Amino acid sequence: MENKYVYSFKEGKKEMKDLLGGKGANLAEMTNIGLPVPPGFTITTSACIEFYEGNKDLWENLLDQVKTYLKKLEEELGKSFSSEENPLLVSVRSGAVISMPGMMDTILNLGLNDISVEGLAKSTGNERFAYDSYRRFIQMFSDVAMEIPKVRFDHLLEKMKEEKGVELDTELDGKDLKVLVNKYKEVYLEEMKEEFPQDPMKQLELAIKAVFKSWSNPRAVIYRKLHNIPDSLGTAVNVQSMVYGNMGETSGTGVAFTRNPATGENKIFGEYLINAQGEDVVAGIRTPNHISELKDMMPEIYDEFIKYTHILEEHYKDMQDIEFTIENKKLYILQTRNGKRTTQAAIKIATDLVKEGLIGKEEAILRVNPNDLNQLLHPNFDQKKLESSQVIAKGLAASPGAASGKVYFNAQDIVEASQRGEKSILVRLETSPEDIEGMVLSEGILTARGGMTSHAAVVARGMGKCCVAGCSEIRVDEENKIIRTQDLTIKEGDYISLDGSTGIVYLGEIEKVQPSLSGSFGEFMSWVDEIRTMKVRTNADTPKDAAQALEFGAEGIGLCRTEHMFFDSERIGSVRRMIVANSLRERKSALDELLPVQRKDFYEIYKVMEGRPVTVRLLDPPLHEFIPNKEEDIKNLAESMSIEYQDLVDRIEELKEFNPMLGHRGCRLAVTYPEIYRMQVRAIIEAAIDIKEEGFEEIYPEIMIPLVGHIEELKYVKNQLLEEINLVFEERGNKVNYMIGTMLEVPRAAITSDEIATEAEFFSFGTNDLTQMGFGYSRDDASKFLDEYMNKGIFKESPFEAIDRKGIGKLMEISIELGKKTRPDIKLGICGEHGGEPSSVEFCHSIGLDYVSCSPFRVPIAKLAAAQASIK
């Protein structure tokens, strides 16, 4: 069979997207379900591919097919090209398989020439309209097909308006436009050394070629590179008969959503304009009417339209965004597509569609983008206020939410501002664990350095606190307490606002709107829970975080970081004494002070968790994180601890590291100072026994040893823990169940996890560190060059955001395979930042993890992603 390059709309269907492109397939689909679509045909993507494989010219076979279909079109419509009475005019539009909005070219009103322009004038009774259309066509055709600069035509138009002393195009009359048409044709002749083509078939040929060529224009090529669309797909070309909404009071055009895209309410929502073209609705020069008014104005048309909306919704099984035109009381549907909507609306619509029997629960779950739930969970700025606010800079959208407050540059000032009842924003070059108290008390955090997984970002997300990180456009001068930007200086106490969902920093205070979890949300999440097989836990360090996470549906704690408890101002003294201790005895005495407070921490968290699993990670960060840096602070500390300033300086110097991320931290600390973990495990177990003895629901603590790289270090540390646990059991004459496991975050541990699993009862993947060490990227430094990687298309996304499946994911798979060889029932989870990122959650499901753990505010997101993964 000869290659078929052309399909009329009647021959296609929505499943033929690959061949007909998205637009062509949808036009065909609508045609075939009986909707009034202006007839036309589609030239296939295969033709485009052949065009590029050949000498980039159209060939006879293709042109023959086009002519055949054109003939059919003329017959169907009773119109013909170059008719003096009732000319056929068409639009020529690109239509790729994957939508590339605005990337390729369109030509309208093709078919106009010196003859048919008169025919158009006659058939519409509107000479001005006809010549205006002709003028626009010449310009568009010259620009798109012939690459004649538009400005040459614009220039003539401006000149004409000047001569006439008018301001608007619409003030020019038919005669003026006729003159202009002639001038335009002269430009064409001058530029092309030939007359403007009068043969519509010639016009069409050039237009098709232009659309094909636009597939490889630079902006389309870049767009495809960015969106990972193969160059080999090609574009289709849609040739469709023109209809006009601007042919008088019985014509019009509009856009409507079948349901409310803001709330999801099942009520048509849209606007229209009488005697107007599509652009006029968008341009906003005239105020459009609400769609409901059409009911009074053109009741039959309205009813017909409503009927079509039902047909389309039932057919596409989703809320539709429909474009229509009324030409002389005849309704045409020009486009339909799934409508964009807010998250609230998405959930409402999806649950309604299930109830209406249009889709199943699984389909409903797939309809909502997990990340979009953020919109529901955090307060946001009032959109209208936002638009009139001054943007200062843009950083990384590190932790969603909206925050306004007075600028302060250190934790101490935030504490004082909080005591004065002020709302504040903590601004730092970068944060460190010392800033925790300031972070807790501030409304939001802004840092000039660090990436999506910098300290500020990680901690802020854990707290559900708004954070903009790595905002390199600003210069933070902590000493003088000012922020400098290109053109302004913000001092301590000035107001700024942060949008953690966009990364934008605004000057001044902006009003906020609280999110409301609509009624559908609960129902939707209950379906999510039904379908999901992977558990979702939370990272929580305090009873407050834990309670918040439970509200969001967390099923346990996957990561309780004991070090965050160390920063409390009541405890930091003991912690520091422990660190600078010169002898085991001194260190133990400091640890003795910490024991009761840690025990209380765990006790309270256990109580909140009511029997759910709790994974506690033993001390992880390098000790120097707990020690102050500034001379003054060190002096104060030395004084408060009654030790010599110089001794303290020496000890701090000793603790300094070239690469702290690869330094003395995690279980390495426990090899040097076993007494620290012993204190912690004692607190964990004693609290669990307390809970049991007081009759609360029993807790089985999962004790997690961080940064294990070698079976021998795990053995050493585990033996210390077991000794201490057994001591506690003896002392208390009571026991509790517990597990001992390890973070899987060191590459060496991943590839020797068969050995590690001999001692570890569970693995929890620490994908932050696994990514850092696997790639050799410091998460605090990498944003500098990772930006460049993404700009240059080397990476599609940062491996700190979504798990790098081919590399880090492979390490995870290897370690699961090896680990299960040794211990088939080993419990597997993830507690890195990736645990709350939908595509990573999907990956975790696919490799068989038992649970993911993420910050409280991401629990619903992770749950939805897990349910979607189950379905897929």
Add this chain to the structure above:
Amino acid sequence: MENKYVYSFKEGKKEMKDLLGGKGANLAEMTNIGLPVPPGFTITTSACIEFYEGNKDLWENLLDQVKTYLKKLEEELGKSFSSEENPLLVSVRSGAVISMPGMMDTILNLGLNDISVEGLAKSTGNERFAYDSYRRFIQMFSDVAMEIPKVRFDHLLEKMKEEKGVELDTELDGKDLKVLVNKYKEVYLEEMKEEFPQDPMKQLELAIKAVFKSWSNPRAVIYRKLHNIPDSLGTAVNVQSMVYGNMGETSGTGVAFTRNPATGENKIFGEYLINAQGEDVVAGIRTPNHISELKDMMPEIYDEFIKYTHILEEHYKDMQDIEFTIENKKLYILQTRNGKRTTQAAIKIATDLVKEGLIGKEEAILRVNPNDLNQLLHPNFDQKKLESSQVIAKGLAASPGAASGKVYFNAQDIVEASQRGEKSILVRLETSPEDIEGMVLSEGILTARGGMTSHAAVVARGMGKCCVAGCSEIRVDEENKIIRTQDLTIKEGDYISLDGSTGIVYLGEIEKVQPSLSGSFGEFMSWVDEIRTMKVRTNADTPKDAAQALEFGAEGIGLCRTEHMFFDSERIGSVRRMIVANSLRERKSALDELLPVQRKDFYEIYKVMEGRPVTVRLLDPPLHEFIPNKEEDIKNLAESMSIEYQDLVDRIEELKEFNPMLGHRGCRLAVTYPEIYRMQVRAIIEAAIDIKEEGFEEIYPEIMIPLVGHIEELKYVKNQLLEEINLVFEERGNKVNYMIGTMLEVPRAAITSDEIATEAEFFSFGTNDLTQMGFGYSRDDASKFLDEYMNKGIFKESPFEAIDRKGIGKLMEISIELGKKTRPDIKLGICGEHGGEPSSVEFCHSIGLDYVSCSPFRVPIAKLAAAQASIK
């Protein structure tokens, strides 16, 4: 069959070491080849194991067998226990499978009692000798078998000497000793509440039990833990009839090496004493005679002894260290073992043995410990001068050699000292690339921080320069230019000496001896080259290093680090301009200045290498390493570059990183600034074309891209290089062959090396970084906690010294397997520090690397290790 627990020396052989222990097996072997060994028998290690499995007592079956063998011994010797005429006396010695010198117990003269002491006096005609032996036996038996403190007996001896007014034990006569024996027996009675056992069989039973028990004494347990010897092996017990060299002028004792252990000369070397026991030779109270004098004194004995030395050498096929005793003109051989020797001797002996037909070349190669070659390649301190020098501190033996010089604390001062003609030692907290010039000009380097793979250690080894690193016992005050230790202060200009092979730092200047490569060395190394299958290249950054390495037999350059060339004082200005450049244009102009000098570098190295392969690594370290840190230096730099001080400070601040090891370095620099690698690759290729056009042996540069973790970044960087290379080819109208490959040093690259190999023509394992990232250990910080790991027995050795086979080695194996899937002929090498460490070289051979690359001074070591690996 009943268990056999006892073997006479006639029943054993050297292959039965597991059962009889090392000493027992050797005594049996000598007995069976006809040497005059005092007869005896061995109680097996199995008996010891059973002893520990049971109730730690001797059992009947065992005791029966002992009695049977004792009876045989009495018959053979015509002596008997408790004889008044000719009593049998025996020694009871431990003898483990793996020698544990001094760890377990020995009892001599067992069998003495109130009767046999008279028999001994009679048979020797020497009452004093008999009672002295009895006295010693009681003390030894009481101490070893009964745990009665030795001091109780020593005390009585001292008192007796006081009473007699004498100073030496030998001044006491037979009567005195008889009295003392009675007093000793009283002590025994007092302590044990029973009489000293008079029954020799009872004595033997207690002695055997004591030896068994000594297997688990604390020092033996610790020794085994340290040396990784299983506790389950147990020890054998050797019961041997006593012979005496102190029975008059016809008796004597001595020790001899069959060849000279210092030079390897094939000439007997040893000493003896007439009328003496073994201890007397060692104690050095009397000056022993040279073994050759025995020829005149006892010609038959001498000839007999020489005959035995030949038998033993031929039998053991190695130089022997022999102990002998002459008892009344009868020669006994008491022990033989392979003699310890210097490296020079080891090589001479091994090559001589091959020529003598005793061993093959392969065996000769296995006889020399690769690391010992260090002794031959570096000058060493005069051993005698060393012993009288004051030790200041001990650090890590980071780079072998010996250095004396005046202490200076920065590179500039070293440069000035060198201009004054002074020898100097560079002392730093830690070195950085800025110190290179000082390192080059100094005699040796001492640092207070950093491990075996710290900057100082790595660079020093590369230069073959003596270095003691991580010497934490000293406090370096760079500002005030002093070193402080516990009890002294060393100022700038004071002399110190470093021993890079031991890590010891001495006060003052110490004389050195130059090593001489003996004639055998060349012959030995030629055999090594014959047998070796893996190539050995060198890490060399300069023509001088390259020439040095060729002298040592390097077969190419495996790692030429281009950054070291950047520190030359003539170039650093351009390098810095390149780094702080604000625009591409400025950066290119700085790079244009660097191009000719880099081209000259490569040209000269190529010329030295005469056609051998040269692997050039493109710029690797983070840019901030090239920028000064101190305010003054920054000011000078800003001035010299005519830029604002504050701008330079800002740029330096921008370059700072939290974890530079995981930061913006390696190929990541080339993603951000492709022009840097383009300049380097242009220099590499232009120099190769110059070499070719000038008629020298052609060089095929192997261009190595560092720190690749992802195929996409490799592709991006490689494309840049290819573009530049093709430009050069066009410009020059000439081509050269080259390869483009990558360092394999990022864990992610290792596990995705099937992808990496699509673009890389070779992999060179960078095991320093692979170890750092695989373990998550910063090599600059890890020594702190790795020491603890080794102290606690968690690690046997630092993974930065020998490749961690189970983890990092596994990563290497995985990447080789994957890489070969894609590119079966991929070239594989290693250029990390491990490339010169023998056990790592063996591992590299076992996993099929084509070559190892190491610093010039380690080339012979790596070659020997590679040959040994081939043989194994």
